[in-house]
Amino acid sequence: MTIVDRVDAIRLGGWEWAPGWEIFWMDGSAADDQLQLVGLVIRTGEHVVLVNCGPDPATLPKKDQNREKQHVLEVRPGEELDTALGSVGLTTEQITHVIVTPFQTYSVGNLLRFPNAQLCLSRTGWIDFHAPRWKQHPHDKRWSCIPQDVLVGLVTDAWDRVRLVDDEEIVPGVETFWTGVHHRASLAVKVQTANGVVIASDSFMRVENITRRHPIGINESMEEALTAYDRIAREGDILIPLYDPYVFERHPGGRIF
Numbered sequence: 001m002t003i004v005d006r007v008d009a010i011r012l013g014g015w016e017w018a019p020g021w022e023i024f025w026m027d028g029s030a031a032d033d034q035l036q037l038v039g040l041v042i043r044t045g046e047h048v049v050l051v052n053c054g055p056d057p058a059t060l061p062k063k064d065q066n067r068e069k070q071h072v073l074e075v076r077p078g079e080e081l082d083t084a085l086g087s088v089g090l091t092t093e094q095i096t097h098v099i100v101t102p103f104q105t106y107s108v109g110n111l112l113r114f115p116n117a118q119l120c121l122s123r124t125g126w127i128d129f130h131a132p133r134w135k136q137h138p139h140d141k142r143w144s145c146i147p148q149d150v151l152v153g154l155v156t157d158a159w160d161r162v163r164l165v166d167d168e169e170i171v172p173g174v175e176t177f178w179t180g181v182h183h184r185a186s187l188a189v190k191v192q193t194a195n196g197v198v199i200a201s202d203s204f205m206r207v208e209n210i211t212r213r214h215p216i217g218i219n220e221s222m223e224e225a226l227t228a229y230d231r232i233a234r235e236g237d238i239l240i241p242l243y244d245p246y247v248f249e250r251h252p253g254g255r256i257f
Contacts, residue, residue: 002172003194004044007256009240009247010084012037012054013075013106022217023205036245037073037106040200040256041088042191047171048090049097050117051189051200052242054081055109059147073106081110088254097170101202101242102183103129103145112153119154123164124178125185139220140183177231179203180224182216188232193257196237203228205243210236 014037020030040051057075064070078084085091092113099120100107111119129145146154154162165187167177173192180186181203188201203225205216210233215225232239238256240247248254 001192002044003192004042004173004257006041006043007191007193007198008041008088009251009254009256010039010041010088011079011248011254012039012052012081012084013073013079014245015071015073017069018071019217024209025215025217025219027214027217032069034245035205035243036247037079038200038240038242038244038247039084040189040191040240040242041085041090042174044171044173047096047174048094049099049171049174050085050095050114051099052101052107053098053110053113054079054084055106056147059105059109081113097174099165099170099176099187099189101185101187101189103140103185104183105144105147107202108146108150111150112158117161118163119158119161120163120165120170120176121154122176122178122185122187123166124180125183126164128184139218145183145185179228179232180221181219181228183220188228190235193238195257197235198238198240198256199232199236200240200242201228201232202242204232204239204241206241206246207239207244209241210239 015035018035020032024030042049063072095114095117097118098114103125165176169175175190176187179188186203191198210229219225
């Protein structure tokens with residue numbers, strides 16, 4: 001078993017407000033809270049793996065200054081991709097693999113900015129994107145999953161570097177498995193460290209989703225949620241929800257291992 005060298009969390013944007021029921025399914029007493037886009041940087045031997053790459057700030061909607069509570073994604077100072085990677089001593093050119101989960105503008109927006117990386121996408125999510133059962137899906141709107149310019153780049157200039165993944169090893173010490181739950185393209189990323197197994201995913205927004213078996217509010221299948229949560233709880237020692245601002249309190253400076 002390969003143990004990775006280092007794991008860091010980085011900030012790639014966030015929402016100042018989200019309703020509590022979005023985080024905890026049907027829980028009217030759940031407090032409204034922030035969501036943080038968490039990227040994961042994994043270094044192992046000659047490989048540098050990035051989980052999610054953040055949105056293109058130029059494509060984000062602007063806040064309405066006349067409204068108090070707004071569920072609007074922002075990239076704040078210091079959360080730009082280059083700055084976030086620079087905070088852990090890296091550039092886009094040094095990334096060898098990018099894993100995205102799920103397919104949304106906030107996870108794939110910068111995907112074409114990594115000239116030397118394999119671009120690892122869920123095979124299940126890719127098939128569903130191109131051959132959905134329902135074209136008018138209320139949650140997976142086509143161009144909010146993969147923007148047109150990113151899609152064109154993926155199937156033309158970058159196609160030789162696109163890797164459609166199932167449940168498999170990405171590099172030694174890092175593997176993926178499909179979860180569903182949040183989106184058809186949702187994955188879990190499992191990382192072997194000397195401190196235990198790290199599992200990161202968008203299929204849970206707080207550690208308590210797993211420990212209490214209380215699914216996220218935006219879930220597409222209760223059965224998928226409970227199945228995925230059982231596996232994550234069984235196999236993971238350190239859980240990293242990819243929307244959780246409290247990751248940086250539990251792991252000061254974002255250093256996971």
